[in-house]
Amino acid sequence: MIKTEVIGKPISRKDGRLKVTGQAKYAAEFGVNNVAYAFPVRSTIGKGTITAFDTGAAEAADGVLQIFTPDNAPRLKTVNMMELFKSGSFLGEMVLPLQDKKVSYFGQYIGLVVAETYEQARTAAEMVKVTYARETPAIDLKMEMPKAETPQAGFGGAVQLNAGKTANIIKTAPVKIEQTYTTRTENHHPMEPHATITVWSGSDKLLIYDATQGVKGVAGLASYFYDLKPENVQVLSPFVGGGFGTKGSQWSHILLTIMAAKAVKRPVKLVLTRQMMVTNVGRRPETIQKVALASDKDGKLKAIRHENTSYKSFSGYFEESGKQSKVLYAADEREITYKIANFNINPPTFMRAPGETPGCFALESAMDELAVELKIDPIKLRTINHTAIDPEKKLPFSLENIVECYTLGAEKFGWANRKSQPRSNRQGKYLIGHGMATATYPAIRSTASCKMQMLINGSVKVFSATQDIGTGTYTIMAQTAADALSIPFERVSVEIGDSLLPPAPVSGGSTTAASVTAAVLTAANMIKKDLINLAIADEKSKLKGRKSEEIEFADAAFFIKNDTSKTDSYADIMRRNNKVMMEVCATSLPQNGGGLGGNFAPCDTDQFTKNEDADASSYSFHSFGAQFAEVHVDEDLGIIRVARFTSVHDAGTILNEKTARSQIIGGVIYGLGQCLMEETAYDTRWANPVTRTFADYHIPSNLDVPPIEVFFIGKPDPHISPIGARGIGEIGITGVAAAVANAVFNATGKRLRDLPLTPDKLV
Ligand code: MOS
DSSP: OOOOSSTBSOOOOTTHHHHHTTOSOOGGGOOOTTOEEEEEEEOSSSSEEEEEEEOHHHHHSTTEEEEEOTTTSOOOOOOOHHHHHHTTOOBSOSSOTTSSSEEOSTTOEEEEEEESSHHHHHHHHHHOEEEEEEOOOOOOHHHHGGGOBOOOEETTEEOOBSTTTTHHHHHHOSEEEEEEEEEOOBOOOOSSOOEEEEEEETTTEEEEEEOOSOHHHHHHHHHHHHTOOGGGEEEEOSOOSOOTTTTTSBOHHHHHHHHHHHHHTSOEEEEOOHHHHHHSSOOBOOEEEEEEEEEOTTOOEEEEEEEEEEEESSSSOOOOTTTHHHHSSOOSEEEEEEEEEEOSSOOOOOOSSTTHHHHHHHHHHHHHHHHHHHTOOHHHHHHHTOOSEETTTTEEBSSOOHHHHHHHHHHHHTGGGOOSSTTOOEETTEEEEEEEEEEEEEOOOOOEEEEEEEETTSOEEEEOBOOOSSSOHHHHHHHHHHHHHTOOGGGEEEEOSBTTSSBOOOSOTTOHHHHHHHHHHHHHHHHHHHHHHHHHTOTTSTTTTOOGGGEEEETTEEEETTEEEEEEEHHHHHHHTTOSEEEEEEEEOOSSSOOOSOOOOOSOTTOOOOOTTOOGGGOBOEEEEEEEEEEEEETTTTEEEEEEEEEEEEOBSOSBHHHHHHHHHHHHHHHHHHHHTOOOOEETTTTEESOOSTTTSOOOOGGGOOOEEEEEOOOOOTTTOSSOBOOOTTGGGTTHHHHHHHHHHHHHSOOOOBSSOOHHHHO
């Protein structure tokens, strides 16, 4: 494990000043000469066929350069999913834009207007008249259930587990609960909407400014569809105003701008409206989840059964809401099944802790119901069923301090003062309740590369095709370089968000922190090795002739172990060897064999980190945590106020206490939104979303957010990397909704199983 001094410190983000002073440029803000503006025409029906376009008036409108419809749009090549995936791209939607006249959902792109200004393009798009032959859209999950398919594989492989195996155990168990939990469609709604500017140079070179969680994926998409050499496609995304999964795959607007820019022979810019953020870039689909728990009289689980129903539409994605039920709690037998319907609503996609976010609501509500049934404290019930090994893989967790999370959380939250009897805690007109839930998310590390330059003036530059989606990537990479080289944090600069830099994975699946810091460490180790080799061969060095094993480093210099008189600084070595710069490119391979991010050639195949003391295939990699909520319920008005929240996580080494805390706070707030207010509602007649702006799609605002206390266990995970850090972008949301709903039960005695917990469900 590496020595951490700068790593872990609550250092303010490196890009903070640029952001607060407005100097950080986001995709839509890049000034490009002669740019034209695109605005899509979107379907106004949920299902059917376009019978006619009338573009006459729109074509005559001011400033219009060209109008694309399925009648005249260039044909795109048929997608070979494996080939596309190999190029690093993952299409959010399988229906390519403007290729036929079928309408599969409301808001689908069916045309594109390109004009001199944004206003002209938008006005003309509204003037395009479309006639349809309508069909009835499928949008009701209960109605579609009989037609639902049984999927065999999801993103992590096989999904159906032990179908039918728990029925007998559950039937004969002395204690059981069986309940159905439902969650609604949600949209990601990052502050920054998707935006793309596409600039062609001739017919074989492309520059794209894009708001993305993965510059390599966008570049892969362009090179796949237009048969471009990877080195001829540059995607820039230096700053991203939030992603949460919606910017993790590539959506049709990117293809449309590339297509349009080629046709009009000008750069083209397309910025999604907030309304399009609801219909064109994915969402979290609704789920129906039936959970059965069977135990003996002491609370020991005999069976866990989790039946999941959701839907997909024109995408490979469905919500794997049974994921947490695979790893949480010991039980004699567990059964996890899925049914997936086909819908006429825009495709669902990854959204912050995809799977676990709705899944933990169901499982952790059910655990609370079982605790009530058994009259056992909810923490005690979870502790009784604690498992230190992954119950499915039968492997120990690489790091597992879940009971410590419960204990620390209980102490900080004041769980001991909780009244276990519902409706027994009152303050004036409010009923007070306390609830908790377990949080969990996989710990993934992917292959990542980074270039590093050390200059003779003592500064170090780090380059990688990763991205900072608001999480702190710039900062943690600089912190890692500072410790790995023992140089001041301020001397490190970081350049990312450029697809032509050494490859790194998509910033999804909480994978970036663990992956790119390992790449930085590998690069730093290579530079040190190169410097040491120069020194031990150098007559003028005090390290001349020494073995590399006896050489240590501190304060930008090497010294002989236990003899600080024998030192040689990086700068002196470089000066004597006439080097103004040392440069390396390093690739680090994941220890846990998994990984996201396409099939990119690493930059130096000889230089992989090896975690000598660990056999990674012998471990299961998962993070855990505990969530605690206090609610104040006004029963007359049905209003639930979360008064305070405590969130404890076991996520390995914490790279930066400030940005990490901020991530967890963001996750908890996202969970409060899921629990109390967020719902994309559809008009069942037209299949159109009626919650299309922040006026009607409610997200927590400042007054909805209570004080949130965050604690980390902070022990390194020795098996994930020599730094020991895991990603924390997603675990913060998991379990939040259940903790709040369980607190509502504790306050009121009412069990609410249908999110969001709006006032109508309580009164
Ligand atoms: Mo995250 S939902 O995997 O971008």
